[in-house]
């Protein structure tokens with residue numbers, strides 16, 4: 297009764313004087329929100345509690361009373377997009393602790409964003425764009441899972457909100473009154489996300505900041521990256537020395553050696569090699585485990601010949617350059633032997649994986665070799681952090697080729713189809729090999745497709761699965777916590793890569809999600825509008841582009857259970873590529 301009363305009160309205020317409010321909507325004390333299926337209400341099938349309220353484009357012109365809606369239940373989704381609701385977002389947001397999605401776009405909501413917003417610890421998507429909100433954005437940097445922040449077309453002011461830009465998928469604060477320097481957005485967002493704020497400064501909006509607030513320019517940023525690389529590696533070195541000292545004082549426990557792999561390499565084809573284990577010897581380079589119970593705390597070199605005998609201290613000593621900070625951690629370019637060997641070292645903190653599980657995973661990845669999958673060549677695991685060592689790929693990523701500074705560069709249809717076919721084939725192989733082990737890629741995207749010296753694409757960072765892949769739909773969120781979901785998330789990620797190849801548009805731009813945009817264009821039957829104009833002007837076959845788009849749409853199906861598996865995808869793309877090859881060899 298109390299739930300109902302709160303919800304009815306919420307609607308009474310929202311639809312005050314609304315002639316359209318129909319009896320068929322429910323939302324009255326004589327019916328039940330779940331059983332009688334009130335308009336826009338979805339309930340949890342087990343607990344029968346109200347989970348979602350979606351009342352979009354209903355011409356609601358009343359007053360927003362969020363507190364009433366949330367007090368009623370453990371609401372996770374509230375969407376009132378595109379009505380004409382007035383009022384403000386009250387401090388009662390504290391009741392909305394379970395909200396994951398809050399969409400209030402396209403209304404007349406005014407006043408400040410309340411401090412209580414901080415309390416929405418589960419919030420992932422927040423959209424208050426196209427309203428009349430003013431004042432500063434409260435510090436919501438503590439909401440770690442936030443992936444959408446859209447507040448364009450309001451009257452908000454103060455500094456750019458302090459958010460984790462490496463995590464955000466959508467961000468737009470254009471057309472407000474924000475001021476001060478634009479922070480480092482990790483290359484994820486363009487000037488469009490900030491435009492229309494005359495007080496903002498920084499490279500992105502081509503407006504220099506006054507000296508006191510100036511963000512470092514290109515070359516100083518590079519230096520900063522270089523030195524922070526050195527500093528990080530220096531820090532590890534200090535830890536290393538400290539460990540050494542401790543280990544000298546304590547009796548040795550749990551030492552694991554760096555492996556010399558010559559024999560393993562030459563044995564690779566023998567019948568026992570498949571089950572070959574990483575041998576655990578004592579060596580002068582190994583570090584005593586100072587973490588009681590930790591099974592592993594030294595560099596393990598896998599079966600790559602390029603870094604045979606690589607030692608942890610070699611990594612620590614070598615000059616390193618910070619290449620980027622992603623969701624998973626930082627990536628360093630490390631130069632060994634005066635630059636004769638270059639490695640890419642991924643440093644991951646806060647990865648909740650046991651050393652045994654990491655070791656098992658690395659061994660399986662090492663065994664399941666595919667020429668177009670970049671296997672780690674070595675790894676290090678301590679409780680605080682993990683290091684994964686890869687061969688450095690000199691020709692950048694697919695992301696850079698499509699959207700980086702070379703984005704004007706020609707990238708023909710045949711080459712794009714070729715990349716799609718190779719990646720599909722490699723991913724299908726890995727899914728086949730590692731399906732039973734439950735090891736999917738876990739973070740498939742165009743920055744993880746890297747080109748080697750011959751410009752052959754390779755899939756990098758397979759099997760990290762530190763965080764779940766995020767797609768724009770709600771349904772896949774529900775299954776992505778299990779292994780099956782991770783494989784289906786890979787299919788989704790691959791579908792998005794296909795969209796990038798077809799459109800040459802980044803996954804996120806100006807707060808627009810590529811998959812969502814393509815869906816909307818296709819629904820409106822303007823399908824050819826999605827293709828990269830350069831492909832059309834090159835005379836690429838429209839039929840085959842449409843076929844590839846159909847495959848992409850299957851992969852990003854909102855229902856993960858309806859997505860094809862990677863074998864099916866690879867087969868479809870190979871058929872398309874055969875057709876392409878036949879047509880180009882026709883006289």
Ligand SMILES: Nc1ncnc2c1ncn2[C@@H]1O[C@H](COP(=O)(O)OP(=O)(O)OP(=O)(O)O)[C@@H](O)[C@H]1O
Pocket residue numbers: 619620621622623624625626627640686687688689690692693739743744746756757
């Ligand atoms: N082995 C490698 N050789 C060369 N460049 C690499 C290598 N691995 C990654 N990179 C590049 O370094 C940059 C930073 O990589 P990183 O993996 O940290 O970021 P990311 O892929 O964007 O994020 P995430 O952590 O979510 O995967 C990316 O541009 C990536 O393409």
